Amino acid sequence: MGPLPRSRLPFLLLLALTAVVGCDSSSPPPPPAEQPVSDVQFDVTVPPETPVDAVLLLQGTDPGLSGPSGQGLELVYQGGRVFSIKTRLPKSQELTYSVRMSAPTAQVALDAVGQAVPARTVTLRENEENVGFSVERWGPPSGVTQPQTVFVVAVPENTSPDDSLYLPGNQPELGPWDPGKVKLYKAVNSSYAITLSFAPETPLEFKVTRGSWETVEKNAEGQDIDNRTFKTGGGFERVFITVERWDATPPPPPVLTGNIQYLDVTPANSALKPRKVIIWLPPGYEDNPTRRYPVLYMHDGQNLMDASTSFAGEWGVDETAQRLVQEGLVEPLIIVGIYNTADRIAEYTPVPDLPNYEEGGQADAYGQFLVEQLKPQIDNTYRTKPEGQYTGLAGSSLGGLVSLYLGMKYPGTFTRLGVVSPSVWWADQDIVARVDALPAKLPLRIWEDIGTEEGDSSQEETETVEDAQALRDALVRKGWAEGTDLKYTVIEGGRHNERDWAARFDDILQFLYPEPPLTP
Structure with missing residues (x-):
């Protein structure tokens, strides 16, 4: 086609100008280019004590971390100690994020000293990124200060x-x-x-x-x-x-040797809890209706004769006593085991050991219960020799401590004492100070022992040979004589458990109740 006529040019130019001037200035601009994003996986390694049903939420400044509820994205448990979530977030920007637990309790991430961990930041630069971090521990937003x-x-x-x-x-x-x-x-x-x-x-x-x-x-x-x-x-x-x-096999039935009986006792002092008492009667008890017997009272009664009631194994008191009586090596006697309660530490200690054991110091109430309630009940129920020269008291650990304490407090009631692996450390060797404070030696026959593997002398609050030696030395200073009314034994390799105490109960019983009987 040839060139347009000159007469048509102004008309076309006018149309072009009209189109430009007449366009609507309020019309939307063309859509911007799509903002780049990154696929991000967050992997959180949690502390080993995290509940398996924990609900963990990832929160942050970007709306993409708000989740459907607006509270955050819920991480998914992957097994082991890892929770994860994958999401799409804007690329090339600084992202602030944190993690918290919403269930079973509301907690936040804490650092090793118990302070809340501040939010973390990351700049997303790759198309696919992995952000991994660990939580040291969980706690309230205010942090944790107590041990x-x-x-x-x-x-x-x-x-x-x-x-x-x-x-x-x-x-x-x-x-x-x-x-x-x-x-x-x-x-x-x-x-x-x-x-x-x-x-x-x-x-x-x-x-x-x-x-x-x-x-x-x-x-x-x-x-x-x-x-x-x-x-x-x-x-x-x-x-x-x-x-x-x-133990996949059913537990064996209780093995009790000899004539075993039980009592349920409620202390008259309401501060002391009800408890069970186990009584072992010697061979021939039923066949000799006129004979009377000395009595040994022992603490931690559930550990003495029946493994099914013990929290740490049994002493085998019934088997050992039965054998020794039948062999004529100990005087026939009655053994009374007083079960402990949840207040064992308090009842077996004469004073608190501050600041660690504020609940200590109920030994006087426990001793009053033994002397004024339990012993009269035993004497009225069984054929005992109720006099103090025939009556003993024995126990291990804190039970050894309270045996010596009550023996010194009631020397007319208990005169034969089994002080086994005693907790001499209690209250800065309070028991040693009490022995030193005695105005004179008391008529007590005392067995004291300790194992060389019961504790480390470099540590406090554990049974050690050094502490036991300090108690022995105090008794000797006061007038007790080794080999006569004091038997002090250090067991090489001996440990602080029922198995080791059972192994030497034979010797303990022969010292406290020999046959022929001691002369009153």
Whole structure:
């Protein structure tokens, strides 16, 4: 086609100008280029005590971390100790984020000293990124200042998911020694956990059960284990425990030797709890209706004769006494075992051991119960020789401590004392000071012993040879003579448990109740 006529050019130019001037200035601009994004996976490694049913939320400044509820994105448990979430977020910007637990309790991430961890930041630069971080511990937003001891328990693969685990031990926070009281919760990585608070330098003894002493943990060979031990440091610490094996076979029936009877006793003092009493009667008791017998009272009665009621194995008192009486090596006697209660520490100590044991100091009330209520009941029920020269008192650990204390307080009631692995350390060797303060030697026949492996002399609050020696020296200074009315024994390799006490109960009984009988 040829060139346009000159007459049409102004018209076309006018149309072009009209189109430009007449366009609507309020019309939307063309859509901007799409903002670059990054696929981001957050992997959070949680502390081992994190509950397995924990709900963890990832929160941050970007709307992409708000989640459907606006509270954050819920992370998914991946197994082990890892929770994860993958999401799409804007690229090339600084992102602030944090993690918190919303269930089973509301908690935030804390650092090692117990302060809330500030929000983290990351700049997303790749198309796909992985952001990994760890949580040291959980706690309230205000932080944690008190000491915390976390127990983390790994269990055998054959542990039933329906099993409940418990942590009985020697402190009030651990039961004490109630096999079904202090329950652990299920934690990540197929473990169980609990967090407790103890005073610094508290000596702990404990075991793991499934609710009873019949279901207590065993070693790999299926045998009983010694009490686990740990001394608290006063800050935040974890105690890792591995249960080697559960006893898969039904527990054997109780093995009781001789004539065994029981009493249920409610102390007249309402500050003391009701308890059971086990009584062993000597061979021939029923066949000699006119004969009367000396009596040995012993603490921690559930540990003496019946493994099914013991929290740490039994002494075998019934079998040992039965054999020694039948062999004519000890005088026939009656043995009375007083069960302990949850107030064992308080009842077996004459004063508190501050600041760690404020509950101590009820030995006077416990002794009054023995002297004014239990002993008269035993004397009225059984054919005893009620006089003090025929009556003894024995126990181990704190039971050894209270035996000596009550023997000195009631020398007319108890004159034969079994002071086994005594807790001489209690209240800065308070018992040693009491012996030194005696105005004169008392008519007491005393067995004292200690094992060389019961404690470390570099530590406080544990039974040591040095402490036991200090007590022996105090008794000698006051007039007791070794080989006559004092028997002091150091057991090489001896440990602080029922098995070792059972091994020497034979010697203890022969010293306190020899045959022929001691001359009053």
